[in-house]
Amino acid sequence: MSVRFENVSFRYPGTTTGVFDIDLEIATGELLAVIGPSGSGKSTLLKLLSGFAVPDTGRILVDGKDVTHLPPHERALGVVFQSYALFPHMSLWRNVAYPLKVRGIPKTERQERARDALARVGLGDFAERAPTSLSGGQQQRVALARALVFSPRALLLDEPLSALDAALRHGMRDEIMRVQRKAGIATLHVTHDQEEALSMGDRVAVMSAGRLEQVAMPRDLYDRPASRRVAAFVGHANLWEGMVVAPGLVSTRLGELVCDTAGFATGADVIALVRPEHVVPLLELPSGPRPNVFFGHMAEDRFLGAVRRCDLEVGGGTVRIETSIRAAIAAVAVPPDAIRLLPPESPSPTRPAHTGNPS
Known part of the structure; x- marks a missing residue:
């Protein structure tokens, strides 16, 4: 039925x-x-x-x-x-x-x-x-x-x-x-x-x-949300505006992200989606430059029992973290395979203009 x-x-x-x-x-x-x-x-x-x-x-x-x-x-x-x-x-x-x-x-x-x-x-x-x-x-x-x-x-x-x-x-x-x-x-x-x-x-x-x-x-x-609206509404999400600057490389306000850019041409505007639980907290600063590693200022740190939710201010953006680690976080790594690129947000769906009571 x-x-x-x-x-x-x-x-x-x-x-x-x-x-x-x-x-x-x-x-x-x-x-x-x-x-x-x-x-x-x-x-x-x-x-x-x-x-x-x-x-x-x-x-x-x-x-x-x-x-x-x-x-x-x-x-x-x-x-x-x-x-x-x-x-x-x-x-x-x-x-x-x-x-x-x-x-x-x-x-x-x-x-x-x-x-x-x-x-x-x-x-x-x-x-x-x-x-x-x-x-x-x-x-x-x-x-x-x-x-x-x-x-x-x-x-x-x-x-x-x-x-x-x-x-x-x-x-x-x-x-x-x-x-x-x-x-x-x-x-x-x-x-x-x-x-x-x-x-x-x-x-x-x-x-x-x-x-x-x-x-x-x-x-x-x-x-795999179909749009930024769905990604933002369902669960928690990092959503960073960026641009594909080369195959496999996206420029954002955080810095450059190494990720799969298949389906997006160089110069295309994109939204980089990363779920907070996929961000990897680092307890020590890396010894040298590493791709997709960022450090900054801890703006928010919320203890919720089994889960800890943090906001790390990095450059001109924020990295939201969800982890069970309780120690001090020195930096974060964003695994390339945790990044999903979405097209820029289309206009919010609109309702038909009202032309009187439906017949």
């Missing part, structure tokens, strides 16, 4: 905000995580799939069926909200069975299916309890069981873990992935938590100004 957006555009009436030219597919059994800054359109994408908004143009297909103009209750989609939305006066099994009741399933069958669903999320012994007696993580599992109890055609996760504390979030990530994998269901997961998206998503989509910037597997997204 797959999900597909075919050239979907939607604009909120009276505004220039929405989503534009979305062409995207979620395969059967795939979990696609969607991230982006506030206002990027990720929640709008979920509203369009769930039926709470209707595209101005394009189509939405679920398992090959056009659901673009179907109301939410006819789409057979399971939704897990940030707020859980459990009925406090109902037992857990009755909460989980509610979608079956709406569909006219006999009580005996819906009770059996609800109890089975609770067992799948590890709450089989809690069926008669009230939601108010559970922890936040347990309530989230009930919401997940309810979303899956009627065998939906796809699953929508609307920032489902944002209300939990850090320890519970990590456990619930694994729980959601386990249940989703077992169900083999196409899943759209909207989240503001990048770590959550990278750890859970089979692929991750980055949105900006209502458009898809990049859709890729988590490692590819992090290691």
Whole structure:
């Protein structure tokens, strides 16, 4: 059961905000995580799939069926909200069975299916309890069981873990992935938590100004971002403007960088991307000149427990470092194979000019 957006555009009436030219597919059994800054359109994408908004143009297909103009209750989609939305006066099994009741399933069958669903999320012994007696993580599992109890055609996760504390979030990530994998269901997961998206998503989509910037597997997204915007948004990054001055050599405000310049002609403007964890701290100054070695003034030094984040001011730029080394850092080395060159930033994606309410 797959999900597909075919050239979907939607604009909120009276505004220039929405989503534009979305062409995207979620395969059967795939979990696609969607991230982006506030206002990027990720929640709008979920509203369009769930039926709470209707595209101005394009189509939405679920398992090959056009659901673009179907109301939410006819789409057979399971939704897990940030707020859980459990009925406090109902037992857990009755909460989980509610979608079956709406569909006219006999009580005996819906009770059996609800109890089975609770067992799948590890709450089989809690069926008669009230939601108010559970922890936040347990309530989230009930919401997940309810979303899956009627065998939906796809699953929508609307920032489902944002209300939990850090320890519970990590456990619930694994729980959601386990249940989703077992169900083999196409899943759209909207989240503001990048770590959550990278750890859970089979692929991750980055949105900006209502458009898809990049859709890729988590490692590819992090290691090979398509643009400076994606590189800057996903994780931490050193981004140095420069110019290719010779094959294998880039001039930056830090100094010259030896790196692979394949694909860029001499004289081309580039952005050099280096993730902070790939910068190598040196505890002693090198005895002689060495390529890609820089020393300067330590401007910031933040101890974060297992990780230390530092900013070394070098010439006219800054080298961000992420390391577990606690000793004084005298200089840094930037391995040539840790440098990825990106084209200069294109203008920020723009939304179509507003010409009145969409017809």
